[in-house]
Amino acid sequence: MKRWVVAACCAFSLLGGAAFSQEIKSLVRVKKLTSKQVTQLVQQGYDVAKEGKGFAEVVINKDEINDFVKKGHPVKVLIDDLDRYIQQIQAGQTKSDRYYTYDTATAQLKKWAKDYSHICRVESIGKSYEGRDIWALKVSDNPEKDEAEPAALIMGLHHAREWPSVEVPMATIKKLIEEYASNGEVKKLVDSREVWFVPIVNPDGLIYSQEKSRYWRKNRRANSGGTYGVDLNRNYGYKWGNVGASSSGYSDTYHGTGPFSEPEACAMRDLALREKFQASISFHTYSELILYPFGYGYNIPNPDQKIFVKMAGDMANFNDYRPQNSAELYPAMGDSDDFFYGDCKILSFTFELCSTFIPSASQIDNFCNQNVPAVIYLIDKAGTYGLVTPSGDEELINALDVDSGLNALEDVVSLFGNEADINVRNEVLTRVEKISLRVAELVNEDLKNGSTETWQKVKELPQASLALSFIRNRVMFNSAHGDFYRDDILEEVKNS
């Protein structure tokens, strides 16, 4: 399938980017496609929004629709004029049901940072191409300090027209900070984690999408040749290249002139390198999917596949989305997940929210309620599964409290309990030992102070038998070397 329309666009571009962007585009379902043909579409730079068995949903213009039909692929028009459709969604917003804009989100983040300064702070992590601040909000106790706590990164809006992807990060912030004082679980999570939110990775794109060309996807870079925009989710530097990404500035999947050519992608990279996250979610729309790496090619071995599958499956229990490897959708080079996992060893996920780019604003509460619990799950597990990724250094283990330590033991043992591979088993044993020693240290402190509370907790955990023996040995050793324990406590530890 040759993209003859590219030639037409080239002529069109003489009129400048604005004229090009005013072209009417439709969201259509192209049928009778083999999966190879779908991959070819992506390869040719088509803006494929969703893929299914024998079909793809694609953003195209009228000429391109005719082109498909001529080639024997029936086309069902889902949204005839995307721009008008999204304008109607905007017009239908009410005072309470309303998508964030860059300005309202900025104001809200600053207000939260002011009203809840004991548990959050806002920071500009860089400027967009057009010079706007890219805001990050950190939620944690002692937000000014970089504590040795497990950290998670929650991102929205790499792609301009995917407005719901701003809402879920914002709704999660709201829950964490507004329930901190009243909800013990939330307080525990905030106190023991560092969570960074970047709800709008692509400020220029969002503004352009909300004010000018509503189905706009990329950032707003002025490319050479009169075209605009780089696809930020093709601009990351791990396996940056041409698979599922285009080298043409006209394309909606244009990957830019080089890896990290765009300031927005650089801001995310620098934040990740600085904060060393254990887990991340990047929100997009649409398809109701939970994706995990690698995405740059088919069947790329992922050493932590088991953890990804387990966590994606657990998160899917909250929102009923379909968990799958990202390349299963279609391979694409230069996306954020591949970089975060491949280079930073972050357990990185992409959520494709909703069943269309921008549902009616009356749906915002629904899709947030559906997805916020999955985000909370991830923030929690950043402290347990995060340990067993290659990023799980001892420093992180040393920061565990008793409950997180026990959760980590439970997660590691349940994940690998039935593992047949002897190498994996040995690796697990090493991790279990490290976590156990940390738990033992904490319990020992407690026992010395005359409390058996955490010791009882450990005893109740079926997976903690190894930890128990480590603790027993530690206590015996310490008591032989001068540490004082109450007699009844010493007896109990000795005999259990």
Ligand SMILES: [Zn+2]
């Ligand atoms: Zn997207």
